[in-house]
Amino acid sequence: MPRVVPAVIRALDVLELFLDRPELSAREVIERLELPRTTVHELLVTLVDRSYLIVVPGQPVRYRLGMPLFQLGAAFAGRLDLVREAQGVARDVGAACNEAVHVAVRDGADVIYLVKVDSTHPVRMVSAVGRRLPAHCTAVGKILLAGLDQASLDAVLAKGPLPGMTPESITDPERLRAHLDQVRAEGVAADIGESDSAMRCVAAAVRDHSGATIAAMSISAPIIRWTPQAHLEWTELVREGAATLSARMGYLTRPR
Structure with a gap:
């Protein structure tokens, strides 16, 4: 059986947190997923780099979903x-x-x-x-x-x-x-x-x-x-x- 990729699972876990919250801070992601701080930081940086998350400036910095997720959802809905x-x-x-x-x-x-x-x-x-x-x-x-x-x-x-x-x-x-x-x-x-x-x-x-x-x-x-x-x-x-x-x-x- 092909194995699942833990890093991908964690990235998806991060994105799914936004189903019931419009914005989240890194600390909130850490607390809700119970993942190490370094792991969450790397996941957030990667998702921001691909525009799946957008940085909302402030103290603390927060994140919200990006346009590629809307595009994927629209493509799914259209089919x-x-x-x-x-x-x-x-x-x-x-x-x-x-x-x-x-x-x-x-x-x-x-x-x-x-x-x-x-x-x-x-x-x-x-x-x-x-x-x-x-x-x-x-x-x-x-x-x-x-x-x-x-x-x-x-x-x-x-x-x-x-x-x-x-x-x-x-x-x-x-x-x-x-x-x-x-x-x-x-x-x-x-x-x-x-x-x-x-x-x-x-x-x-x-x-x-x-x-x-x-x-x-x-x-x-x-x-x-x-x-x-x-x-x-x-x-x-x-x-x-x-x-x-x-x-x-x-x-x-x-x-x-």
Whole structure:
């Protein structure tokens, strides 16, 4: 097996410290990585020489990330393909639950389904890639609406009355706002017969490198298979699937 290069690992450790701090001093790097002073000095000098770090004058001298890291990140982001990546993750999630899995994006007050993986059960959800539905009636749509800032959500809700698809649909804007607060707190959304009385659905957010919600992933099943235990299992599974897709889209969980 090829061996890893310790000096490269340490340099990457230094750069990753800046994921949650805009600037760091040499002393802070030493304390957080528990490396010798000489080693840290050599790493910082090398990274500055290659412009991966920039010196911020002051007492003490501090460092911040340089332009080459932005260029590398931009090159990575430019090669990401949401649909391609979503198809692979959705297939894995579908294989784990044998229910329909969707990935959707928002278009105004609606959602559009980009990816669908079918269940092999004879009784399953009827849907199609490209289908458009009112966002507030679907689990994926609630996730996407919950990801909006207040002004953007106001703009969506100002477009007119909220149509209902079933008697369970939320059509009152203020009730929807309260419901979206709950979605944000829980990190998942459910469609309890709101788009189709015979179906149930749970969804989670897909995020990009900036942490913005760019899509939502869902698991959908007929009410006859939607047991309390299945609901719990599928909620965790869709969380994991959305997190996997988010990671492929460049999202990094920030260190606490």
